[in-house]
Amino acid sequence: MSKCIVVGVTGGIAAFKTCQLVSNLKKKDYDIHVIMTKNATEFVSPLTFETLSGNRVSIDTFDRNFEYNVQHISLAKKADCFVIAPATANVIAKITHGLADDMLTTTFLAASCKKIICPAMNTGMLNNPVTIENINKCKELGYTIIDAESGLLACGDEGKGKLANIDIIEEAIEFAISPKPLLGQNILVTAGPTQEAIDPVRFITNHSSGKMGYAIAKAARNLGANVTLISGPCNLTPINLITNINITSADDLFIKMKELAMEQDCIIQTAAVADYTIPNPAIQKIKKNDSSLTLDLVKTDDILLYLGQNKQPNQILCGFAMETENLIENGTKKCINKNCDLLIANSLTTIGAGFKTDTNKVTIIRPSETKEIELMSKEKLAYVILEECYRGKINVTNN
Ligand SMILES: Cc1cc2nc3c(=O)[nH]c(=O)nc-3n(C[C@H](O)[C@H](O)[C@H](O)COP(=O)(O)O)c2cc1C
Known part of the structure; x- marks a missing residue:
């Protein structure tokens, strides 16, 4: 059975890049389930992720039209890896404090699989001590952080905050979900x-x-x-x-x-x-x-x-x-x-x-x-x- 990867998409401008990530993973035959925050849908249509992943996109915790009884718990149990890309400052703050006020954060809190966070935001937001503290907290919680890259940001600023290269995120996912039978070799x-x-x-x-x-x-x-x-x-x-x-x-x-x-x-x-x-x-x-x-x-x-x-x-x-x-x-x-x-x-x-x-x-x-x-x-x-x-x-x- 193919491995299940839950891709969380939040309301950042880099959300369009996650379409490529989902497309690449799908081509490798993974079972991809996308969960978007409501704000993420302002940037990319759920239809795009539904078409690329071949699965319905979850947004609303209280949506009753799903195949599972309790969708967030089913997805949390099914996931071999949960990746949030891009991860907004807002969602990073929520997951470090156990907040669960939408489908993405609720499923994230319920999941016990490998978790990968890919921050992407304006340099000022990234350098804010509270974001730095939240990202450090994520590391302490055992989540893998894929560092944002430096460059020209969509807001016109130059600095750190670009979503990491999709290839690097894809590699981190594959590393996370692979069994480790060659440990010590x-x-x-x-x-x-x-x-x-x-x-x-x-x-x-x-x-x-x-x-x-x-x-x-x-x-x-x-x-x-x-x-x-x-x-x-x-x-x-x-x-x-x-x-x-x-x-x-x-x-x-x-x-x-x-x-x-x-x-x-x-x-x-x-x-x-x-x-x-x-x-x-x-x-x-x-x-x-x-x-x-x-x-x-x-x-x-x-x-x-x-x-x-x-x-x-x-x-x-x-x-x-x-x-x-x-x-x-x-x-x-x-x-x-x-x-x-x-x-x-x-x-x-x-x-x-x-x-x-x-x-x-x-x-x-x-x-x-x-x-x-x-x-x-x-x-x-x-x-x-x-x-x-x-x-x-x-x-x-x-x-
Ligand atoms: C055009 C635009 C681009 C944005 N880009 C980002 C971003 O890259 N990173 C970020 O943390 N917030 C960004 N924001 C702000 C978030 O959308 C805002 O904090 C929102 O509440 C995040 O919601 P979510 O975390 O539930 O998806 C952007 C807002 C707008 C209007």
Whole structure:
């Protein structure tokens, strides 16, 4: 059954941004119930949230036209997470003092699930000592506060008070509702390409976007693991609540892996590491001349082989392979030769799979078996891969 998220919307100008949040969550198949304050309906029509969530919006505590007998209690019991976005100064003041004078605050008071508050207001309201005190009280009560951001506010003022980025709120919700079967596990994920310098302005690299590795790092964090992500140069934002390490070349990555590998319970080597590098990159920019240019390349250290040869007792080693032909044959060879427990093979020739896409279609290869996984988003696949790494020990995709 899909998780139930109650989204409280209050009377702030940022209420329109919550439409995007509800739409994103709905696309991920969560059961979304929106509760609006009466004032919030001045900013966005309930019809918008009803259409986006697929459920009727609750506003009035005394509305008798509902499927539940006591709507606020039913919703409070059903909720896996209650997020208020945007949260006005007024509603924050109410929830810190146990006031329950409308549907939103009554349901909030009755709910015992994870609660996330996303303040958004004018800087003066946010900096008022009474609001600061109320927000601190929310933290003491165990609610997660997603800090407002700074920028140009709708009222024309410049300062702190903008509703946090929707992606950050979405991430906080997913973190809050995920089970934590990987608590205490140290997981090291590598992601992205490496860059091998030719001279100070040029380098050799590949098309890896880092999306798959970042998705795995996020999923592992959501499931409770202590995650270290070593990332090659890519355009993705560092992930909250994990250790982010940036590297450039295959050699940088090898140094970091040797430093960190032994203390890991699980290593997932998603990075597309260069197989060849330039041993002595030019110190000055190589100038164009009339003749051709030959680059002397040498092999880089085989990091996956090193990890396989130095695998710790009970350590899980998961490799990745991108192939253009003979996927299973090449993948199985690599899995066995590198002493991996499993290897995730994806083919560049499969539609929707591989570099840069938001989806992937992979085959999970073990030394003596293979398993085809259907095409799915990299976010969802990340959980499948972690489940395969911890085969039989965690079940996170079927509940
Ligand atoms: C145009 C406009 C924008 C507003 N924006 C905010 C806001 O961003 N944050 C806030 O705390 N209050 C804002 N207010 C004030 C709230 O709407 C007001 O405090 C209201 O009583 C909040 O009701 P509620 O908390 O029950 O939704 C705004 C008011 C108006 C008229």
